[in-house]
Amino acid sequence: MYEHSSWGRRRFGEADWRRISHDYPRSPAWRSRKIQWVQDELTWYFRTPIRCMGGCQQDxxxxxxxxxxxxxxxxxxxxxEDILPLCRGCHTDLHLVMERDVRLRLLDLRDASLTALGMIQGQQKRRTRRPGAVPRTGDTRSSH
Incomplete structure (x- = not known):
């Protein structure tokens, strides 16, 4: 799903975007950057545990x-600050919102990401506030 990002295609063109979206996430450079991000998060911001920034707020x-x-x-x-920690479910939700909401396509990737993040956080809050709310089908995240 992530390979279909309208932001990536616009910025890099179709051929380069395919290479970036396929190769970079599997590269040693990205693996190293992820480890460095976690170390920075724990050292600079003292965020223990690191929480998903999506609606679930799980570890x-x-x-x-x-x-x-x-x-x-x-x-x-x-x-x-270019990087947000998300569980797989919230990351999928974020990309679904970004691809489906045509208004977000008018924004740059940072603004679209943060707006979509606010939308999925709001959806989670609404789900957990309703008495007897049932998680959507396939949602394995706890609602708290």
């Missing part, structure tokens, strides 16, 4: 969860 793990890039401008030299 985040480098081994099982994902980091979302809010900018393709500095691939290989991302700033700390």
């Amino acid at each position: 985040w793990s480098l081994l099982t969860d994902e980091l979302h890039l809010c900018s393709y401008e500095r691939l290989g030299a991302e700033l700390h």
Whole structure:
């Protein structure tokens, strides 16, 4: 799903975007950057545990969860704030909202990402406030 990013295609063109979206996430450079991001998060911000910034707010793990890039401008030299920790479910939700909401396509990737993040956080809050709310089908995240 992530390969279909309208932001990546616009910024890099179709052929380069395919290479970036396929190769970079599997590269040693990205693996190193992810480890560095976690070390920085724990050292600079003292955030223990690191939490998913999506609606679930569950503990985040480098081994099982994902980091979302809010900018393709500095691939290989991302700033700390270019990266958001998200569980797989919230990361999928974020990309679904970004691809489906045509208004977000008018924004740059950072603004679209943060707006979509606010939308999925709001959806989670509404789900947990309703008495007897049932998680959507396939949602394995706890609602708290």
